[in-house]
Amino acid sequence: MKVLITGAAGFLGSHLADWFVKNGDTVVGIDNLIGGYRDNVNQKVDFHELNLIEYEKILLLFEGVDLVYHCAATAYEGLSVFSPRLVTQNIVDASIATITASIAQKVVRFVFCSSMARYGAQRVPFTEEMVPLPQDPYGIGKVAAENLLVNLARVHGMEYVIAVPHNIIGPRQKYDDPYRNVAAIMINRMLQGEQPIIYGDGTQKRCFSFVQDDLHPLVKLAIAPVVGEVINIGPDEEFVSINELAEVIGRILDFKVKPIYVKDRPQEVKLANCSADKARRLLGYQTTYTLEQGLREMAAYVKKRGPKPFDYHLPLEIVNEKTPDTWKDRLI
Numbered sequence: 001m002k003v004l005i006t007g008a009a010g011f012l013g014s015h016l017a018d019w020f021v022k023n024g025d026t027v028v029g030i031d032n033l034i035g036g037y038r039d040n041v042n043q044k045v046d047f048h049e050l051n052l053i054e055y056e057k058i059l060l061l062f063e064g065v066d067l068v069y070h071c072a073a074t075a076y077e078g079l080s081v082f083s084p085r086l087v088t089q090n091i092v093d094a095s096i097a098t099i100t101a102s103i104a105q106k107v108v109r110f111v112f113c114s115s116m117a118r119y120g121a122q123r124v125p126f127t128e129e130m131v132p133l134p135q136d137p138y139g140i141g142k143v144a145a146e147n148l149l150v151n152l153a154r155v156h157g158m159e160y161v162i163a164v165p166h167n168i169i170g171p172r173q174k175y176d177d178p179y180r181n182v183a184a185i186m187i188n189r190m191l192q193g194e195q196p197i198i199y200g201d202g203t204q205k206r207c208f209s210f211v212q213d214d215l216h217p218l219v220k221l222a223i224a225p226v227v228g229e230v231i232n233i234g235p236d237e238e239f240v241s242i243n244e245l246a247e248v249i250g251r252i253l254d255f256k257v258k259p260i261y262v263k264d265r266p267q268e269v270k271l272a273n274c275s276a277d278k279a280r281r282l283l284g285y286q287t288t289y290t291l292e293q294g295l296r297e298m299a300a301y302v303k304k305r306g307p308k309p310f311d312y313h314l315p316l317e318i319v320n321e322k323t324p325d326t327w328k329d330r331l332i
């Protein structure tokens with residue numbers, strides 16, 4: 001099978017690429033490196049450093065492709081409130097280019113990586129039949145891309161599935177990025193002797209999933225009879241607060257945690273947790289890593305690659321009194 005993975009240098013895309021390479025499939029990867037690391041890319045991947053938005057440049061790469069995993073996105077939910085143009089461009093424009101190229105080249109199945117942000121602030125746990133109510137530009141962009149996919153795939157007869165991963169942790173996740181990935185930021189800071197920074201009072205809760213646990217159900221989407229489905233991917237156990245997350249990381253790194261609390265970020269959802277019932281039922285989803293085990297693997301990865309100073313590599317488009325000082329004044 002020929003598989004094309006967008007975001008192949010990113011966290012999830014690179015793990016998926018490894019899996020398909022190991023399975024003996026031909027893997028084409030596209031990434032413009034706005035988010036991932038070049039060294040995440042498996043050497044057997046036919047890799048192209050390209051911006052998906054440049055449709056004419058990517059179109060030929062879809063020739064003969066059976067399956068597309070569209071993982072590329074500027075996965076920056078908090079930042080999307082302050083850099084909405086940049087973030088949505090790499091979600092909406094990049095997605096429509098990928099969808100169009102896939103249909104034009106007769107791809108059989110398209111797996112779209114959406115986000116829990118599609119649910120907004122509805123009651124938890126989020127279930128797939130809920131009407132999307134995103135409350136920030138990142139989530140709005142994801143829902144727009146989903147709608148474009150559903151519309152065009154139905155008209156032109158391409159199989160599609162919408163995967164909804166959430167709060168994934170593990171090796172290869174970008175950890176020197178001040179704009180996202182709370183666990184990775186905390187690990188990178190603590191390894192440099194710095195206290196974790198927490199937005200708000202730290203009682204906001206999330207369910208973290210270890211990347212290997214997400215990989216199995218995601219890979220099953222390639223052939224399972226799930227066309228047209230939306231499926232949450234990730235655990236619904238161990239719903240923890242950000243304060244608890246900091247404590248667990250402190251314990252793993254033997255670091256005495258005294259968090260630095262800063263004002264909360266606009267539009268941040270307090271309670272976000274997805275039901276895994278549908279993934280269990282349709283894909284045999286199982287959680288095999290506890291939060292602590294997942295965080296240990298991630299800390300080992302950051303230690304091995306080396307803690308790094310944070311890189312403010314993306315511009316803030318809107319700077320006003322609502323913009324977090326951590327970003328405005330580069331405090332992370």
Ligand SMILES: NC(=O)c1ccc[n+]([C@@H]2O[C@H](COP(=O)([O-])OP(=O)(O)OC[C@H]3O[C@@H](n4cnc5c(N)ncnc54)[C@H](O)[C@@H]3O)[C@@H](O)[C@H]2O)c1
Pocket residue numbers: 006007008009010011012013030031032033034035036037050051052053070071072073074075089090094113114115116164165166167168169173174
């Ligand atoms: N990691 C999570 O916890 C999580 C949670 C929910 C949803 N998701 C979604 O899963 C997907 C993968 O997330 P991830 O954690 O691997 O993120 P990531 O940032 O590690 O990977 C995304 C990759 O897409 C690339 N990219 C972005 N815009 C591009 C463009 N215009 N052209 C080409 N490449 C581009 C980036 O360089 C990056 O390498 C994303 O769509 C994300 O929104 C992830």
